[in-house]
Amino acid sequence: YQPVKIAPSILSADLMALKEEVDLITAAGADFIHVDVMDGHFVPNLTMGIPVVKQLAPYAKIPLDVHLMIANPDKQVPWFIEAGADSITVHAEAVSVPHLAKALEEIRMAGVKSAASIKPGTDVEELAPVLHLVDMVLVMSVEPGFSGQSYIAGSEGKVAAVAQMCEALGLSPLIQVDGGIGLKTAPLVAAAGADVLVCGNAVFKAEDPAAAIRDIRAVADE
Numbered sequence: 152y153q154p155v156k157i158a159p160s161i162l163s164a165d166l167m168a169l170k171e172e173v174d175l176i177t178a179a180g181a182d183f184i185h186v187d188v189m190d191g192h193f194v195p196n197l198t199m200g201i202p203v204v205k206q207l208a209p210y211a212k213i214p215l216d217v218h219l220m221i222a223n224p225d226k227q228v229p230w231f232i233e234a235g236a237d238s239i240t241v242h243a244e245a246v247s248v249p250h251l252a253k254a255l256e257e258i259r260m261a262g263v264k265s266a267a268s269i270k271p272g273t274d275v276e277e278l279a280p281v282l283h284l285v286d287m288v289l290v291m292s293v294e295p296g297f298s299g300q301s302y303i304a305g306s307e308g309k310v311a312a313v314a315q316m317c318e319a320l321g322l323s324p325l326i327q328v329d330g331g332i333g334l335k336t337a338p339l340v341a342a343a344g345a346d347v348l349v350c351g352n353a354v355f356k357a358e359d360p361a362a363a364i365r366d367i368r369a370v371a372d373e
């Protein structure tokens with residue numbers, strides 16, 4: 152049995168004090184720094200990209216988990232590898248299966264952890280052809296694009312379906328959940344088999360982010 156891992160998303164952090172925010176979550180025992188990369192095409196919002204990853208990488212003491220919500224991610228994967236990402240997540244909806252497979256292979260070949268993600272409307276079966284190429288699966292529990300949205304009810308069913316599919320295929324990637332995860336929803340997804348919880352607002356908009364990390368972990372591990 153493994154305790155859940157917490158990946159605070161810096162999209163919800165105070166960007167004017169990013170260094171302090173990173174120090175704070177690191178000291179509080181966060182497992183990853185989740186970096187939400189959006190391009191205004193794959194999703195409507197535009198956030199941060201390679202320059203941010205490049206500056207964070209040498210500073211960060213915990214792994215940088217880069218979530219690519221961009222069109223044509225395969226073109227940019229080498230740049231994010233070069234920039235110092237520790238794990239890179241590519242969306243199944245963003246590329247064709249061969250391109251997705253190629254991108255995941257390229258990530259792994261570089262010694263970086265690979266992950267594939269599905270949006271709420273995408274069937275878990277879409278992951279089957281690339282499941283052997285991933286270190287992590289990311290199940291979106293909100294429509295990607297913005298932090299602070301409400302968890303889509305029933306998303307834990309998708310987590311369970313992914314867990315089941317992995318078991319059936321004899322594979323054991325980490326299962327990550329992203330979107331609207333906090334004290335109420337963490338126990339649901341953890342019980343369904345989630346290993347990594349992405350938390351944006353629930354951590355950074357909390358009065359005490361360090362306590363929020365500890366509390367979310369505690370309720371998820373109950």
Ligand code: DX5
Nearest residue numbers: 295296298299330331351352
């Ligand atoms: C949504 C992003 C999430 C989001 C998480 O597109 O991928 O990482 O910022 O924020 P919360 O936890 O506030 O939903």
Ligand code: ZN
Nearest residue numbers: 187218329349
């Ligand atoms: Zn994310």
